[in-house]
Amino acid sequence: MPALVRAPCPLKNPDRPVLALGLEGSANKLGAGVIKHDTDGSSTVLSNVRHTYITPPGEGFQPRDTALHHREWALKVITESLAAASISVADIDCICYTKGPGMGAPLQSVALVARTLALLYDKPLVGVNHCVGHIEMGREITGARNPVVLYVSGGNTQVVAYSRQCYRIFGETLDIAVGNCLDRFARVINLSNNPSPGYNIEQEAKKGKRLLSLPYTTKGMDVSLSGILTAVEAYTQDKRFRSDGRPNSPEDQDIITPADLCFSLQENVFAMLVEITERAMAHIGSKEVLIVGGVGCNERLQEMMGIMSKERGGQVFATDERFCIDNGIMIAQAGLLSFRMGYETPVAKSTCTQRFRTDQVHVSWRA
Structure with a gap:
């Protein structure tokens, strides 16, 4: 304390x-x-x-x-x-x-x-x-009253809700944080750290066309991200991987690009986060989700969380990079x-x- x-x-x-x-x-x-x-x-x-x-x-x-x-x-x-x-x-x-x-x-x-x-x-x-x-700060800026909070950053990944003058942790990462997972992969494929590696992974993912098979690890209300990081890194050693994203010849179309890897990593990791957040919403009967932390700026995460919240008759709250x-x-x-x-x-x-x-x-x- x-x-x-x-x-x-x-x-x-x-x-x-x-x-x-x-x-x-x-x-x-x-x-x-x-x-x-x-x-x-x-x-x-x-x-x-x-x-x-x-x-x-x-x-x-x-x-x-x-x-x-x-x-x-x-x-x-x-x-x-x-x-x-x-x-x-x-x-x-x-x-x-x-x-x-x-x-x-x-x-x-x-x-x-x-x-x-x-x-x-x-x-x-x-x-x-x-x-x-x-x-x-998220509550103040968005006006969310009593939301389930998904806190995602470089050092933390938690699903939190308020009860009796305490923010209770319903679920969290069992190993590395989601921001750390994205940042480390950005270093593997040599993406720039300006303005941030996570932002550049998000932009690269928008160009991805192929959803590759990666580990999906939720354990109750918790997630594990070290395995998916290892698996996506292994794809960079695959003979089909081309760091420049271009085929060697017109016949060589079965390539894996950095954009495909960023897209696949985001889709799988964010799906895990949406799943455990939905469980927390069901448990406490909330229809509000507040996303905070540096990774909370990610538009794809906001979009996926918004789809889930809408299906439950709820609403997602998030802020921009300023907050x-x-x-x-x-x-x-x-x-x-x-x-x-x-x-x-x-x-x-x-x-x-x-x-x-x-x-x-x-x-x-x-x-």
């Missing part, structure tokens, strides 16, 4: 607008955002600035290099965020930072920046669960909700952790 303590003056029903600065840096995105909660209960995004650490094709991002990127860009990103919001740090009511989960070194870099600002300007700190930040991909404003939103309930993180306990499960958070702001 996070090291949160009760503050002396809860702001559940503030008599003035309340502002929060959110800092996110759990992976290769460094984000800073400012959000305002008005006295009437409405929220306004004042700024949302982000900078991404991009590596060459075929390479992933290492913790040490990513942390260095965050330290180099922290001042510029925060300054731009405050300028876009037309405020100064002195106007902020609390500073929120990602406590976890995520990569250790980048998390530490951002926590250090948040702690420094809090001490310099005498502001309260609020440590935020990265996953809950995605959920609360799906890791960003500072989602940390500000979740942190401010907690702060308004009277919680803050003492500076002496403003640590971070690589493992921080979604269901460890006390969701005090929901009835």
Whole structure:
């Protein structure tokens, strides 16, 4: 559980607008955002600035290099965020930072920046669960009331639903996350990491024409993705595979292209995710699905989930890359909700952790 303590003056029903600065840096995105909660209960995004650490094709991002990127860009990103919001740090009511989960070194870099600002300007700190930040920002932007949440990102794959002031995990990946699966295959076929490997796999998949046989592994409410990654990688060693996607001769039409592999990988993985999400909907009787996390930007995933939801008489909610991909404003939103309930993180306990499960958070702001 996070090291949160009760503050002396809860702001559940503030008599003035309340502002929060959110800092996110759990992976290769460094984000800073400012959000305002008005006295009437409405929220306004004042700024949302982000900078991404991009590596060459075929390479992933290492913790040490990513942390260095965050330290180099922290001042510029925060300054731009405050300028876009037309405020100064002195106007902020609390500073929120990602406590976890995520990569250790980048998390530490951002926590250090948040702690420094809090001490310099005498502001309260609020440590935020990265996953809950995605959920609360998704709920705020889309207006979803009580949805089943499919949280899909580079480091996490979970089906979540709210109950009794906790986000309960109904199902999750048993090995690697869906974003990690897509990113690793993008490196195998040497796709660019700009703007992201997952986005480039999505664009490549749109050109795919052949659905290849791949493992489909759901185990109850959970999924396993390591096997399908191994299987799709094996196709790149097949004698029919052509990395340039072109046949050698008019007679040689039985080829496998990178587009076919991307298409097949997406279709199978997303079908697994739709299946376990539908089970959760049936279990809790919900007709709403909210997709959050970086992979939630994928239009094909949204389309497949929309088909399932429509057949059940329901609706799917999703956001665009501004709020799906890791960003500072989602940390500000979740942190401010907690702060308004009277919680803050003492500076002496403003640590971070690589493992921080979604269901460890006390969701005090929901009835």
